[in-house]
Amino acid sequence: MPDYPTLAARLTGQPDLYTALMGLGPAELAPLLAACDADVAARLQSVDQRLLRAILRAGAGGEAVTGAGALRDHLATVDVAPMFAPAIMDGPSIALPTAGQIADMPAFSDRAFDTWFTAQNVPYGIGLYGEHRHVYATPQFADRASVERRTVHMGIDVFAPAGTPVHAPLAGVVRSVVYNADPLDYGHTLILQHDGPAPFYTLYGHMGATLSGLCAVGDRVTPGQIIAHFGDWHENGGWAPHLHFQVMSTMLDQNDGNFFGVGHKGLWPVWSQICPDPNLILRLDAGRFL
Known part of the structure; x- marks a missing residue:
């Protein structure tokens, strides 16, 4: 004891x-x-009590999320449908790191980004999973348990024009369709629940207002089905049009149609089990992130 x-x-x-x-x-x-x-x-x-329990499990040498390894193995082998048409792998794309590697790239929250991205003459831009982003410095990315803000991006971003359709990669059931209205939040947000070794979830953030006409809670979706469209600035939380795509092995105690999109750098061994790499589903080659 x-x-x-x-x-x-x-x-x-x-x-x-x-x-x-x-x-x-x-x-x-x-x-x-x-x-x-x-x-x-x-x-x-x-703060989220299930997050605290995950931290304690990891600190004791166990999996932060029971079955996290089994989920990664499942996602690496399950059949998935392309989320975009044309598929990202069928043409050019550009990686969009945010730490100054592209000197003239405006911030994703700067409306000048649209003009800059159009000038790159590629259909898709890719924002990185596991990237430390300085933009997440506002109080909404902090809590009372720590002085460390959540700054590490737990999804993959796909940039393309507003209205771009998003196709379901896997069969699932609609868990929530919500408008998260805070500045720099997700705007219109879809969360699907999927079967695997245990139930897991995918999140589609920064979508357009068409979402509520495409999906309702309890609907079953099939691979390849159009489930959302990219939202424009006024409906997606105040960002350049893009999809924030994220996988969750657990919803923790988050049951209001939202979920943490960034995690603490100091807790990355825990957060990376809660939200494994979405490229397990997107399946882009490593060069797409360079």
Whole structure:
């Protein structure tokens, strides 16, 4: 039996409770919270409780998400339909890293990006999974449990003109169709649930207002079916038209039609199990990200 008062004492005064939790070793969340002082308990209770349990499991040497490895194996071998027509792999594309590698590229949230992207004369631009992005510096990407903001991108972005159709890569059921209205949020957002070794989920963010006419909660979708269109600036959260495509091995405690699109760099071993690489489904060759 862990010595919970001693473990709880190690959390007192810690500015980054997530990292501190990772260092505790085997522990269960409920008795740990009961042993914490009021400030630490309130900070921990203010964030996603299943995320905290995933951190504790990883810190104890287990999988942060039970079955995360089995899901990666499943996604690497399951048949998938192309999400775009023409398929990205059938023509040129350009990688769009955000750390200054392309000196004249405007930010994705700058309307000048549209003109710049059109001038590249390629049908698709690719934003990177696992990339640290400085744009996520506003308070909505922070919480009380840590001084570290969530800055590591957990999806793959595909840039193309507003109105571009998105096709379902896998069979699934519509879990949610929601408009997330905060600035720099997803705008119109679709989440599908899929069968695998355990249920898993895909998220389609920054979509157009046509979404609600294409999908309703409980609908079954088939591979290749048009499920959404790229949204324009006024309907997609305030971004250049693109799809944010993300895979989730668990929805954690997020049940309102939204999900974290970026994670903490210091928790990447956990977040990368919660949200594995979407290229397991997109299946673009490595050169598309360079």
